[in-house]
Amino acid sequence: MVRVVVASDKFKGSLTSAQVAAAVATGVRRVHPDASVVAVPVADGGDGTLAAAVAAGYALVPMVASGPTGDAVHSGYARRGDTAVVELADVCGLVRLPDGLAPMTASSFGCGEMIAAAVDAGCTRVILGIGGSASTDGGIGLVQALTGSEALDTAVLRARLDGVQLVVACDVDNPLTGPRGAAAVYGPQKGASPSQVAALDARLTEWAARVAAATGRDLRDTPGAGAAGGVGFAALALLSAELRPGIDLMLELVGFREQLAGADLVITGEGALDEQTLHGKAVAGVAAASVVPVVAVCGVNKLRADQLAAAGVRAAYALTDLEPDVARCIAQPVPLVEKLAERIAIEHLTMAETGEVGA
Known part of the structure; x- marks a missing residue:
């Protein structure tokens, strides 16, 4: 046959x-x-990642979270055993901006809410697809959702994610700041004008300095730090994440080789x-x-x-x-x-x- x-x-x-x-x-x-x-x-880590996980046998856990501009959206994460799959695009990505782009105000906060919910539910491994981001916030929103505060408290973050492995599907090697950074390369795709790109890059530079002062490590130039408007940077510098090529991670997730x-x-x-x-x-x-x-x-x-x-x-x-x-x-x-x-x-x-x- x-x-x-x-x-x-x-x-x-x-x-x-x-x-x-x-x-x-x-x-x-x-x-x-x-x-x-x-x-x-x-999928390659962008929109469609959640659907691929569900099709592979993961259970969808519906929840309401913050969209890119703060409005509540119906999304969810996928779960099998102690592993959760979170798709940034589905909760706070460009697909959640039907009425126009928001380059200066879009946030990754909803993605942090999803991760927090999965961890609170007992998941110890979180696979995060970060393609299709609407924001250029350096992952600040994500971090604030995890800490429940606007303050950068690394001790709270460590406690929040103690024993949790975060694996990020990432297909770009851009640094956080500079001419190849998140704002310069991807800001225009998210609706940023040249002056807004400069302002966003300045914000990211300030954020990188704050993180470096808090952690003792400056990872702004690490390949992949500029992914998803800087969510890659926050994941690396503050969440001890592992960055992996999106399609490789997804093929492993859905059991492609076994089929x-x-x-x-x-x-x-x-x-x-x-x-x-x-x-x-x-x-x-x-x-x-x-x-x-x-x-x-x-x-x-x-x-x-x-x-x-x-x-x-x-x-x-x-x-x-x-x-x-x-x-x-x-x-x-x-x-x-x-x-x-x-x-x-x-x-x-x-x-x-x-x-x-x-x-």
Whole structure:
């Protein structure tokens, strides 16, 4: 029996990873009705991380927390045993700002509330995905939520997180401050003007000095400190966190490697295959971790065949190959994904069985 593992990220603004997997399964089974198709939704630490954890068997623990501008939002964390998964984007990320960006006021406070709730519930390992942040607060809000105070009290933090391991999914190597820092590089994406970028960088510089004075260590230039508007810095300098590549951490979380036993093909995917894909995104991460052939489905493909091959991807199948109108691809992606999956099944499963092209 043919066995296919579908390990796709979301198609942002169009399909969740679970919906991609369902459409792929439908298409594959049109060619191989008895195929075993296993869905392993993945994410890279940004939005979709919580959904991937739940799809992998973690239980969703709903809660109300502070959104990026302080308004209450319905979110939650995922839990299995003593491990919790917190997605910053879902509680206080850009996706929580439907009415406009807030570069000077957005806070990471809600993320700290989530971590605190998980720890209070008995979790001793917290996996934190920090992609999609709306704030550039250096993690001040997160720290305040954990301490219950605006004062920087490292003793309270140590006691609060005693015996707790914090692992952060982080895919950037930016420092906290300076020309490659959180404000300069990511501030404009969060709506900051040039003058606001300068003001934010000054705030982060002052914050880094306060933390250094309190801890005796200056970690502002540590790779990853600038992640999520400086949440990476707070996690490193004050929470003793371990930073790990997002996709590697998520593949471990969802048990991707365990699902490869007996598999004939892995089908991965994300909305767009481009240069960013090659640097720690889901498709490249899945391909690097797989011991069986990998192909990709996507909305649009901007990579050459040799780039895909170098990343471990045999071929890419884009919705725009079937429908050139991107708007239609976004609005009605399911039939297109199903058709691409049929093509993949023929070219990489049926032909592989006969030793023809595509094997």
